[in-house]
Amino acid sequence: MMVDIFSQIKKDALGFGGRFSAWWWLGIPLFVALISYGPLLFLRCGLLPVAGEACWRMFSVGQLVFDVHAYLEFIGGILSHSNGIHIRWIGGLIRGLRVLFPGISVVETWLVLRVVSGVLSWWMLSWTLSFLTNRPLVQRRFAATVLWIAVFLPLGFRPGVFSWFLPFGLAMLVGCIQAESTLRASRVARAVIWSLFAVLCSSIYSWFLVFALIWIGVTWGAWFGVRRGVSALWALATFLAILGSIALVFFAPERVSVTLQTYMRNSVEFTRMAQLSVMLMAAVCWGILYAFILPFIQQDEDRDAGQYLIYAWIVTIAGWCSNVATSIYIQNDHFRIFTLLLSWASAFVLFTREAVVIRLRWQRVIVYGIGFVSLGMVLRILAGPYILDRDQLNVIHLFVWVSLLLSSYRVLGLPALFVRPFIRRVAIVAITCGIGFVPYVVMFQQEAGRLSILRTYDPMIAWIQREIPARETVCANPAISEDVGAFSGHSIFFTLQNTYSSGSDRDIYERLSALASLTDASVSSTRNAWTEWLTSRGTTCQQFSLYRKTIFSRMDAKTFDRISGCPRDRMDAETNFVRGLSRAYGIRDDRAMELCPWVVIERSSAEAWSLPGPYQRRYQDGRFEIYEAVLPF
16 A cells, blocks of 8 residues: 555656756756855865865855754754754754764764755756646656755755755645545545654654644544544544643643743733734735636645645644743744745646636636735845845845745736746746855855854864763853864853743753853853843743734733733843842852863953852863863762
8 A cells, every 4th residue: 555655756746757857866966066065165165165174165154044053052962962952853964973983073964964965956856846736757857957956955954854855745745635635535544654654754843743733633533523423523522632631731841841931931921812924924925816817726636735724724724823822932933834835836827827816896806906015025035135244034024025926916817927937947047046046145145254163163163072972061251152062072151042942941040050150151252142132032021012003002000011922031031040140249159160171261251250260271272261160070
């Protein structure tokens, strides 16, 4: 059965023949490797080479795209066997690279993984389309290339949803579509397998899992309700929910408490308000557009594709607004990835079939409105000015709104902008390169500006990796802690990774208190960094500002904070806690030396540190000093 179920993978999606086959299977890996390593090699070996140094070795890198340093810390945690939360599922691959290449650095590991995930994503984009439509293989590959170059070329350097997780998200979409299709055909066994496939692929990423569970749950719930009765369905769901809650509280109460604190440190709060977003607006517009054109589609295959896309858009909208149903706020702007993928697939289905023209006047008025809104959003993004305002996610917004604008134009039946196919293809390529290559070039311009600073880290990082045991914690001042954590592979306190650790809030406060006895928390930069680090989890306080200014403008602040999930009281308490640490400066505490057996100090901020006698200097260069605590026990 399994061979039969997945036979379409070989037959339709991954055909080795046809035009450009060699380019597809050989050219893509070479291209992805070139654009990943090439610019960095040019900057290090051509722009700023260092005499006597192997310039092709990479121990440091700038924040090319947001969150890069956070994920570098996770990679380093796996390499040092100290931590690796969020990416343990690829821990074997990361450790395998260290076995094959014993001297591989954290940055080099990240670049290798970037190549692997980039190649897989490019190939799987075409594979995903094969489950929606039987368009020719060349068209599907061309569409995959358009999306990859426009969006994943620059954003793939962020080793998260736009890179490592993406192949699993695409596989999850295929599983959801196939589960729906096979259950319609009353092939229950196959539907079960595809459902499990979708849930398994989505289990590595919370927002993938939410999407899969909504789709699979509604699909099976509807089928079960029709076959067995709606009352039986609700009874079963209620029983399982109660049983699961009791099991969690009874068997692991402390683990539940610590887990909740970990989530709350990362802006998971209780709320009853929907997040408003331009991407949510785009999802609604796409859903309306496909609802209008679906009755006019005559071919069965295209009609099925249209229905699946409508289902997917409804699930995406539900995901954006899931906090209304659950009363738990999650950073649901991560559903941008589904808005992006579905915009791309929806535009592909529309533009590779005979034009469907909407005739009803009231529907045309609404579609004209969608077109004007899309045009306004495109102009607004380009006036930003696009990527120069350092918001790399503009590539997603621009691609989504351009796709929606052109699709609206098409279903209105307006005169074609590019009549000749060759001119149309050239225009698509030009738009694609304009969206993707501009931020790609800007990223490396910014990298070049930081390169001379980054190279000063290399000797210190090499010493840490050589002399400090992997499992020992290193402390550093806020200005350099993220960089040291990202490049060294050691657990650095304090960095963003600490908020993701499974420890309790008490553990975090104890560490801060201990570190405050070594460094002066009254120095504004240190105090502000600690305050921001603790209170940055209050994302909900900023997400609902539009509500506060409009609908709830007359509501008192405490009531609004309570229903919106803003942890104002806790944030105020944490701010006061940091202020109190200023008075603790100068206390000699053995616990501090135990928690910080190694301390990295940037010489320009050395006056903020007051290390006790048992600390001895082990390393010094023009910028950094490293001290070791020599404990009496």
